[in-house]
Amino acid sequence: MFTLYSHGSPNGHKITIALEELQLPYEVHQTNVFAGEGQTSEFLSVNPNGKIPVIKDTETGQIITESNAILLYLANKAGKLMPTEPTEYWRGIELLFFQASTIGPMFGQRAHFTIMASETVPYAMKRYVEEGERLYKLLDEFLMGREYFLNDYSIVDIAHFGWLFTAVHMGFSFDKYPNLKAWYDRVGARPAVQKGVTIPSGLPTLPPRKDLVAQPV
Secondary structure, three states: OEEEEEOOOHHHHHHHHHHHHHOOOEEEEEOOHHHOHHHOHHHHOOOOOOOOOEEEEOOOOOEEEOHHHHHHHHHHHHOOOOOOOHHHHHHHHHHHHHHHHHHHHHHHHHHHHHHHOOOOOHHHHHHHHHHHHHHHHHHHHHOOOOOOOOOOOOHHHHHHHHHHHHHHHOOOOOOOOHHHHHHHHHHHOOHHHHHHOOOOOOOOOOOOOOOOOOOOO
């Protein structure tokens, strides 16, 4: 059994998707970090960084933070969704690091400056929108001639799907990248994925996106 602290967010949905795919038993403690619940003394005792998701393996007492570390822990626990062949395994590790260090932060900054920020900063908007397009193109190239990022469906797909699903929710289309779009539709059709993105809640309603074209640059 796992205890999951999470909220409706790209990183949170990664974990609920994986738990559903792996059919591991879990209970959810909804933790709305946007409302300050990540800063309570109770939650900080679980994760001093004050961020979700967090899991506790009630069998061992192990607490894991950082979404891709959690994905690796769950895959290892179940013996599924991560290849064992060395070349594919290390390609999977590489892509998990890439998602955590590049896709998440760059898509997050794009969302911040085009949706969340109270101040309009045209330079930042242009920078991160263009970087998002560059990364779409790169992901499309990674998927050329293949159905998934590795030889089979894995936690690498789950890690990326969390952020691509959020990008669609925010109105950042990647329809012109056929490999990426086909992969997104393929992964999004999986029952565990469709359920996972609703637990413990869907993505929040967001303010209107700022129009980059209308801003002086």
